[in-house]
Amino acid sequence: MDSDLNDMSRDELLAELVKLRNAVRAHRDSSGHDLCWHHPALWNLLPEQSSIQPVVPDWPVFLRGCLKYRQSLDEQLPDAPRFNKEFSGRDGA
Template structure:
């Protein structure tokens, strides 16, 4: 069974409600800013109907930090005019 077969059984109002729910979750993730950009977001995955825990791998610290630096550098390239903040995490 395809994990999205339930969509075929939904009525129009149920589909509309589902679209609104998914859009709200995507917007919440999209609107993350500052340090929240770097966090694990299981609530986004929770929008899916299937209850599975993805098999995660956590990089070792050196690889993780290189990834963080690469991600932050990509923000400089992709969003060069976005305001910057010196606010510390948790502050």
């Protein structure tokens, strides 16, 4: 699956590494409502394309998962700053 790496020069490999690190940093630095979104831009950095569609839970199951995720943030990051800005849409989050 990663055989394309075998044909890359050292400079090409370094450029690929920097690109991937920057993508991981952007994902890591997501905050606020952006934590709730999937990140296809990150997945699109892979050389192979996938037609796999995410399986989306029904609303009650999905919302229970959101609550568990938010509770896990309280447990793992109890001192993280908080805010109460309402979500206003994907581009205005």
